[in-house]
Amino acid sequence: MQTTEFKGMALDRVPRKVGIVGYGRLGQSLVSHLLTQGPELGLELVFVWNRDAGRMAGSVPPSLQLQNLAALGERHPDVVVEVAHPKIIQESGAEILRYANLLSLRVTMTTHPDGFRLEGPLATMRSTGPRAVLYEGPVRGLCPHAPRNSNTMAAAALAAPSLGFDRVIGVLVADFSLKNVHVVDVELSGPPGPTGQTFAVHTHRENPAEPGAVTGSATVTTFWRSLVGCCQLPSKPGIHLC
Incomplete structure (x- = not known):
């Protein structure tokens, strides 16, 4: 994906510290974008959490792996992106909102x-x-x-x-x-x-989408662009629908 359209964005007044909850296909894509393109956009990845922590081994730096979601406040995130199971928000949404905005982005599928x-x-x-x-x-x-x-x-x-x-x-x-x-x-x-x-x-x-896939091909790019777009908005507490 080309990133030139995002260069020069005024991110000094918007959230910069980003946490990712979930490390499936979407989570992996967002983490990759944040690690490679985040710095030039003023975005810093501060934690990644997954129900199966072993899935992060070898691909997420140990310093960024959050073992206990209840400890996310210690990382001081500005935005938390949930790309896990909806039960995570049901169980921990209120706790997340104590410390950060919550970007809630999903797509529905009518397919095979x-x-x-x-x-x-x-x-x-x-x-x-x-x-x-x-x-x-x-x-x-x-x-x-x-x-x-x-x-x-x-x-x-x-x-x-x-x-x-x-x-x-x-x-x-x-x-x-x-x-x-x-x-x-x-x-x-x-x-x-x-x-x-x-x-x-x-x-x-x-x-x-690949046969049997839950996530469509364009959705991966859409999530990243939505996160960048969210960070251009004036910082307001709450859940963001994009």
């Missing part, structure tokens, strides 16, 4: 069944044809059973407080023809106007 990581009753469902709707209903009912595949829906529910988790509809579709792509469609429609017509917006996104 092998790209899903489902839990509860959804995990036992089997497609009966080449394309099957596994879930259609309020996002609140989907998130607990598809925590890795419903993040775009959850972000929409948070960004639209007048609708929330009960009135934003989530649809999870298994399509055997989509072996190397994740597809996201967002449809928004307003109430009928005086003429009976409604305002509507429909976006369609196709993110290339």
Whole structure:
């Protein structure tokens, strides 16, 4: 990825110390960018935490490995990026927010069944044809059973407080023809106007992905660019949706 567009950014007034929670594909990519490109952008990696600490061996300098997430305050982070399981935020989100802003970035996937990581009753469902709707209903009912595949829906529910988790509809579709792509469609429609017509917006996104992958190829770059973009904003405490 070219970084020239980021050079010369005025980062003297924004967060500089960054902590990474999770060391899967996204975490590894962010750590690599922070170690190689972070210094010229005014960003300093201060810790990396993973549930399986052994996964960091040989790739994350020992001084940056955080063994106990509860001790993150000792590293004085300005921004913490969570790229782990949603349970981590449920368990430690409040503690993280005591010390730093929390960048909450995820994508949802509608793809080949092998790209899903489902839990509860959804995990036992089997497609009966080449394309099957596994879930259609309020996002609140989907998130607990598809925590890795419903993040775009959850972000929409948070960004639209007048609708929330009960009135934003989530649809999870298994399509055997989509072996190397994740597809996201967002449809928004307003109430009928005086003429009976409604305002509507429909976006369609196709993110290339390796067969069976949870994370699309473009998502890795998107996370890095979102982190850099977040650090250009005036520093404010809280969770950032990008």
